Amino acid sequence: MRYSSCYIPTLRESPSDAEVISHKLLLRAGMMRRLTSGIYIYLPLGLKILDKISAIVREEMNAAAFQELLMPMVQPADLWKETGRWEYYGQELLRFKDRNEREYCLGPTHEEVITDMVRGEVRSYRQLPIRLYQIQTKFRDEIRPRFGLMRGREFIMKDAYSFDADAAGAESSYKKMFKAYMRIFRRLGLKFRAVEADSGSIGGNFSHEFMVVADTGEDTIAFCHSCDYAANVERAEAVWRGETVQGDCLPCEKTGMPGARTVADVAALLNVPPAKIIKTLIFVVDNTPVAVLVRGDREANEIKLKNLLDAKVIHLAGPDIVKKVTNASCGFAGPVGLNLPIYADLELQGATDYITGANEADSHNTHVDLRRDVRVAAFADLRAITAEDICPRCGGKIAFTKGIEVGHVFMLGLKYSEAMHATFLDENGSERLMIMGCYGIGVSRIAAAAIEQNHDRYGIVFPPPLAPFECVLINLDQHNAVVTDTAEDIYSLLRSMGIDVLYDDRDERPGVKFKDADLLGAPMQLVLGNKGLARGVVECKDRRSGERCELVIENLRENFSLWARQVREHWEALYARQ
Ligand code: ATP
Numbered sequence: 001m002r003y004s005s006c007y008i009p010t011l012r013e014s015p016s017d018a019e020v021i022s023h024k025l026l027l028r029a030g031m032m033r034r035l036t037s038g039i040y041i042y043l044p045l046g047l048k049i050l051d052k053i054s055a056i057v058r059e060e061m062n063a064a065a066f067q068e069l070l071m072p073m074v075q076p077a078d079l080w081k082e083t084g085r086w087e088y089y090g091q092e093l094l095r096f097k098d099r100n101e102r103e104y105c106l107g108p109t110h111e112e113v114i115t116d117m118v119r120g121e122v123r124s125y126r127q128l129p130i131r132l133y134q135i136q137t138k139f140r141d142e143i144r145p146r147f148g149l150m151r152g153r154e155f156i157m158k159d160a161y162s163f164d165a166d167a168a169g170a171e172s173s174y175k176k177m178f179k180a181y182m183r184i185f186r187r188l189g190l191k192f193r194a195v196e197a198d199s200g201s202i203g204g205n206f207s208h209e210f211m212v213v214a215d216t217g218e219d220t221i222a223f224c225h226s227c228d229y230a231a232n233v234e235r236a237e238a239v240w241r242g243e244t245v246q247g248d249c250l251p252c253e254k255t256g257m258p259g260a261r262t263v264a265d266v267a268a269l270l271n272v273p274p275a276k277i278i279k280t281l282i283f284v285v286d287n288t289p290v291a292v293l294v295r296g297d298r299e300a301n302e303i304k305l306k307n308l309l310d311a312k313v314i315h316l317a318g319p320d321i322v323k324k325v326t327n328a329s330c331g332f333a334g335p336v337g338l339n340l341p342i343y344a345d346l347e348l349q350g351a352t353d354y355i356t357g358a359n360e361a362d363s364h365n366t367h368v369d370l371r372r373d374v375r376v377a378a379f380a381d382l383r384a385i386t387a388e389d390i391c392p393r394c395g396g397k398i399a400f401t402k403g404i405e406v407g408h409v410f411m412l413g414l415k416y417s418e419a420m421h422a423t424f425l426d427e428n429g430s431e432r433l434m435i436m437g438c439y440g441i442g443v444s445r446i447a448a449a450a451i452e453q454n455h456d457r458y459g460i461v462f463p464p465p466l467a468p469f470e471c472v473l474i475n476l477d478q479h480n481a482v483v484t485d486t487a488e489d490i491y492s493l494l495r496s497m498g499i500d501v502l503y504d505d506r507d508e509r510p511g512v513k514f515k516d517a518d519l520l521g522a523p524m525q526l527v528l529g530n531k532g533l534a535r536g537v538v539e540c541k542d543r544r545s546g547e548r549c550e551l552v553i554e555n556l557r558e559n560f561s562l563w564a565r566q567v568r569e570h571w572e573a574l575y576a577r578q
């Protein structure tokens with residue numbers, strides 16, 4: 001393509017409202033523009049990147065024998081009411097009515113629509129498995145749309161669904177997708193990790209997230225230094241090492257501690273470690289308040305609580321509810337005498353003599369023994385894993401890294417087929433429920449994640465598989481007929497070699513052309529000017545390493561091929577290292 005006829009509106013300055021580097025660079029490189037909060041226009045270069053990502057995703061989906069279809073974005077409310085998600089999906093679901101007052105939503109995902117279609121078609125086990133995917137625009141009215149394409153409200157997703165007759169088939173669909181995802185993210189040239197993810201009330205190990213490793217990631221991954229265990233902290237098990245139970249402690253005693261509201265306040269006042277204090281948190285679980293106890297130096301994990309209670313909706317109680325159920329303001333809740341279901345973290349079954357709130361302003365209880373003074377409904381793993389914890393697989397040391405979730409594979413089991421009555425007749429003529437899986441990839445989020453991982457102070461450094469151009473050819477002396485003739489020849493030659501090249505034929509200063517080429521992030525740059533031409537050479541630069549060399553124009557086809565192979569091999573060596 002000729003730059004002079006392309007629409008690539010690059011910007012010199014970073015837009016002030018962009019917080020993360022990928023957002024800044026996508027705007028600066030003229031690849032996208034914001035329409036309104038969380039909703040973007042993909043400009044030609046941005047679209048080209050998305051097309052490259054989609055092409056790799058399509059190839060791997062097809063290779064795994066999933067077939068492409070395209071479902072509507074507008075979905076009738078009735079289907080969502082069947083699964084109960086009309087009620088539970090919350091405000092992320094954008095709802096509206098048509099002229100006849102019928103209710104609809106914009107699809108944030110497509111389990112309902114595809115299950116409805118499949119149940120209408122499938123009668124016999126002979127028709128299964130069914131494995132389908134689409135690449136389509138989704139809408140989620142995210143509470144905090146931010147970071148550009150990373151968390152948009154409108155975004156592009158590849159979503160795939162499998163319907164199997166039995167557990168073995170469903171597992172095989174899941175494994176196919178897992179393998180396809182590994183291939184996709186490797187081919188895209190991203191540094192990533194497949195991690196165990198929360199699979200909600202379905203349980204089991206049948207949910208993995210694919211995380212691009214980047215400091216700006218919103219997710220935290222816990223991983224083991226000794227084995228290949230890696231899990232989203234939402235899920236990672238905190239192992240109770242079974243410290244022995246101490247003997248009896250003194251009787252529980254209420255003590256006035258004016259103003260001591262936080263764990264830190266109480267610890268300082270009594271000169272005890274935070275581990276001797278119990279935090280009492282009030283959660284509202286499907287409209288019912290419950291209390292959760294964790295050690296003062298730990299954080300409660302809401303998702304573990306949700307799974308334990310098989311709940312649909314869960315949130316921390318606001319000050320009004322805390323006051324109502326504990327008779328005290330936030331900071332003074334405690335389990336002794338509390339008339340609520342109480343769930344305590346495993347770690348708290350190991351010792352006695354704790355300090356807790358006393359359900360009274362400015363007071364705390366000392367010498368609390370959970371087994372003696374409190375009716376605990378269950379002890380369970382309810383806290384977030386920490387660096388002090390050990391690997392739940394091998395006992396090794398745990399460390400943390402930040403990640404951007406770019407994909408999720410999920411064994412759904414019977415969740416939707418049961419709710420929507422998606423059945424088939426088996427070999428014996430008995431009616432059975434289909435076993436489903438769903439598998440998402442954030443196509444537009446990948447573009448942002450790739451930039452978070454690959455950039456420098458001059459701009460984007462695209463991994464070759466998703467760069468909008470493989471090579472930029474810069475003409476330094478646009479007004480010199482000999483230089484321009486040669487540049488045109490080189491441009492034709494590169495195109496005849498199948499290279500996706502952007503020819504910068506603009507009437508601009510060299511400095512502008514260099515800056516734009518660096519900003520756009522094509523892996524290779526060729527620079528032709530009067531001086532080089534006089535010596536019969538074109539200069540080339542590897543965008544990632546910044547290394548420069550000269551190629552003799554006379555044998556350019558061979559010389560360029562050799563150099564391009566080198567650049568590609570350097571990138572491949574980088575991918576191979578993960
Ligand atoms: P998150 O925890 O980041 O909100 P999710 O668990 O809601 O993600 P899924 O429902 O599994 O996401 O969607 C599949 C994929 O779609 C995700 O792995 C992610 O890459 C992408 N995705 C989800 N929400 C967004 C969004 N708001 N903007 C861009 N991509 C998104």
Ligand code: MG
Pocket residue numbers: none
């Ligand atoms: Mg989400």
